[in-house]
Amino acid sequence: MDETDLRLDGNALAGMLADVFGFEMTVEWGGCSGCGAVNQLGALLVYAHGMGAVACCPGCGQYLLRIARGEGRWWLDMRGLAWLQLDEQARMTG
Amino acid sequence: MGRLSWRVATVAEVRQETPRAVSLALDVPDWDGHLPGQHVDVRLTAEDGYQAERAYSIASAPAGERVELTVERLDDGEVSPYLAGELRKGDQLELRGPVGGYFVWEPDRGGPLLLVAGGSGVVPLMAMLRQRAAAGSQVPARLLYSSRTLEDVIYHEELDRLAGAADGLTVTHVLTRAQPPGWTGYARRIDAVMLEEVGWRPGERQLAYVCGPTRLVEVVAGHLVALGHDPARVRTERFGPTGVP
């Protein structure tokens, strides 16, 4: 087994991102700060394990999003995203 | 959209689909419905407080407060042997969702629709086909479903029935490990030739949904794009290393 088997899509992060953002994030659009490609977060390539997850641009492979979770906190590095669009219609309720 | 909070669902029915796969019918109070293709997060808590969480695709079309999951038992799994082995009618389960708006198909998105499944990847695609049937949709749809053997095919009878309804759905099975005597269907891993034979031509602008073990999904998605299909019309849901297709 290698990382090919472990690779996932952005939908694998749907629950975690919903927790953090309160939006259904996999349908939201973001721009890659590396190559400029625009994708819905559901289309990103994801590597996730117990420490956290990284979501990569399907075009250039750069990290768009890094997220870690521990003891009731999340840490987010979104430097790879040049921009992120949040649509009111995708807001989740409690 | 959906709700964020964890809810307690009650197991209404446990149904053995194949030797390894079990369907759980859950009653979820105040369930607001879901879109075919979405999943739920399931959380298990041991007496010592230890928790394990996994995502499972919803198998059922939206139907009030009833939500069905189909779980394939992984030999070295932590959660699936519990869900597909221990859980009984009347037990309770914590779940959250629905989540995942990206890998979704509803009849009004049109088609033609190509659904490609590897093993338990058929689960979210079955929700799409069940919704298609419930809505009386005639959107042309083709399911290409790869399993190891005939007894591993989940929802076999129901798929036969849906395909027999003459409403534009065809189901093509692929058996990769062992085939019954007289089998005339595909008996090899899904490849470009098969996708070309089963799918539509690029000019017809098919909407493709591919789900299953990561390797299968990536191979199939790669072939579809190489065959000339628009990458924006190929959606994938990789299940990770869930075993050999």
Place this chain on the structure above:
Amino acid sequence: MGGFVSRGFKRRRADGGEAKRLPPGQYAEPGFPVLTAGPTPRVDLAEWRLKVEGLAATPREWTWEEVQDLPRSVFEGDIHCVTRWSKLGTSFAGVSVDTLLEAVEPRPDASHAVAFCYGGYTTNLPLEDLTGGKAWVVWEHEGEPLPAEHGGPARLLVPHLYFWKSAKWVNGLRLLDHDAPGFWESLGYHNHGDPWREERYWGD
């Protein structure tokens, strides 16, 4: 979090008699889980290099053949992942980081190091956690070549700290006069990572 308990659900593996060897909050795992934060780098052994650079009198790089010729050193013991599994009684073989540092002669003001890796992963350590027989660059696990998914051709091994510090696909160490948080350390994980003090997260 309420008091919900799933009837009949148990944690997969119990501590058993190894309790004393386990740092707080860990359980014994007989397997060797693969945790990866990106594509597995494919490194051609002919191109592979191990570099020790930065604040050193004689920075060096070794080819694969050259590093195999260095005095062989074996670690036998336990490793601990911050995700709570510990693998007890395992072994790795390679070269001691002490051997590498002796060859480059760290400057007196070198206090820290960053391990940098094929694929871009980084992790930071104080130099004292890399010296005194506490760290290795290894290419064998339990007698077999280190598999790519576990960091092969070679990884850093610093078993007295949480295993995220044992950087996979190591390309080199850069000696610095300051600390420079790496991949996980800049994303909420503890800068040091001592499992016996449960230094898991920033602020612990």
